Amino acid sequence: MTRRGPTLEDVARVAGVSRATVSRVVNGVRNVDPHIQETVRRAITHTGYTPNQAARSLVTRRTGTVALVFSADGDPVAARVFADPFFGRVVDGALRFLHERAVQPVMLVADSAQARTRVVDYLSRGAADGALVVPLDAADPLPGMLVTAGIPMVLFGRPPAEVRTGFVDLDNAAGARMAAAHLSARGRRRLAVIAAPDSAPAARERLNGFLEASALAGIEEVPVVSGRFTADSGRRAMARLLREHPGLDGVFAANDLMALGACQYLRERGVSVPGDIAVVGFDDSSAATECGPPLTTVRQPVEHMAAAMARLLVEQLQGVGATCSSEMFEPLLVVRESA
Amino acid sequence: MTRRGPTLEDVARVAGVSRATVSRVVNGVRNVDPHIQETVRRAITHTGYTPNQAARSLVTRRTGTVALVFSADGDPVAARVFADPFFGRVVDGALRFLHERAVQPVMLVADSAQARTRVVDYLSRGAADGALVVPLDAADPLPGMLVTAGIPMVLFGRPPAEVRTGFVDLDNAAGARMAAAHLSARGRRRLAVIAAPDSAPAARERLNGFLEASALAGIEEVPVVSGRFTADSGRRAMARLLREHPGLDGVFAANDLMALGACQYLRERGVSVPGDIAVVGFDDSSAATECGPPLTTVRQPVEHMAAAMARLLVEQLQGVGATCSSEMFEPLLVVRESA
DNA sequence: TTGAAAGCGCTAACAA
């Protein structure tokens, strides 16, 4: 199993030059006689030479690789990540950018304490130059661990205050304001919110933005019930809202999955959406289109955000950017049938 | 940006021993005095030492890393891979196995000629020890390229005859025969198939198996419409079948996502499933249970297959297994409500 | 059981 290919030395011998010259040709350093360059190239194809990454990294302290990490605190990440096109959009945006920069992206999954340790190890050993981290839950300990380990990284979503790192994020409050404006423009006056735990900063911003815009529209009393980002928690929240506030005509949920749960519950109870109650979600994930009826929701420009995340990391690695720069993005209201 | 941590040398100095001894402790080689072991361990935590992967790989010719590659010949892989729970199961099965063997899996995406070259380069340079390749189309050139480059690899699905490599595969024809037998046992006689492009050998085997078993049951005329493995293509195929063959009472789709799309369409048109038309899928992915009604489907033991793929590769890397061993798996009919 | 020393294959100063 010891694949031992030709080395620089071998190529040098064949080409009749020194190792250094071959290295220069391989790495495209100028100041090499075009004629010799040609000879060396021939020798390279002739020998079938491929650079050894380990040897290279040992001296450059670089791998040319960046990790894209999907991280969650408890459940199997794979089942979640590979069932929601949202993540496909993240991958697409990040990979496209990195490819253009000749940086090789590798994807990692961290869905247990053990897996997190392994990921931190992997990066600490220098197997990749930095990490783009997509945490599925706000309470995820991985970002903190990476900061502590001194790994260059950029996060998808604003980190907790104590974790100092670069990130990209959406103007969640603005998105929520759009949702409120849309509902009130459609004449809905008795609004409610299915929010999410305060531990997720994005969730709080969405709630606050919605309340703010409702107030501006003259709607003061807006009942709030908290869910946990899951469809099931959404349906439960909807049940409670319906029980305690029977006159509702509009609901905003802090993500699509909860909006989906709410719609399911309403449909089962014979409440028409949007006839009786209009529902607006957030994310524009696959759940939005699969919902019955398709969700009106607030869309994040995920691909752009992912590309920006990659750019921030690359700049940081090149020593151009700061280690903590961040970038904000604007959401977009997508009107479908639910509101 | 030159993260330069403590080295073996530093630890050795602190512990008052030689580099070699520290190396032995780090790598758990026996024949080290327990007392000294303790001292070294203390020195390691004290200095915050982490091994340098490049230096290590340079001498061992190993990275302890294996690549899981998703590969397709044309379209953006990410959008497809991250929308089909099937791939989540592959990832889950492979990762679980590799984690237990202390092998770090990294996932790569190869969806263009350029990306393929990069993946081959990545592996040729020794950034990972081998590859588990999941080709989305049969015409995919990547497996051939990797064989040529001498990269240890195992494929998901049987490769073309000219590509000599290890693989795992499902008896797709047998699964499709089960589907046909089930439908005809339930008294369905007017069957149709939502197939997939011939470029996917698994898809062709499923189609052939179904037609073969239908013929055996005395059902000769079976209309076939091709989808592209997505829910949306499934709903479109269903629409066409319904239009062109209004008397259908049973449909077999080459994967669950297309079956799901078909069910959605039927429901919308007020066609009862399975009352009017029975639907059978293939895969038993999470789409099967999320479908309304839950899908009767042919289950692939995907996790087992992926684990086997990982095992074959690891054995090959350890010099235990042959470079070309393969393993076949049997499908299982899972009867739910749709047929 | 431990240490000394020889590389692994490459890049990058520095000389020529």
Next chain:
DNA sequence: TTGTTAGCGCTTTCAA
């Protein structure tokens, strides 16, 4: 413009 040389940090003989 090219070659010489000194490491990068680690594992692994080989002696002691």
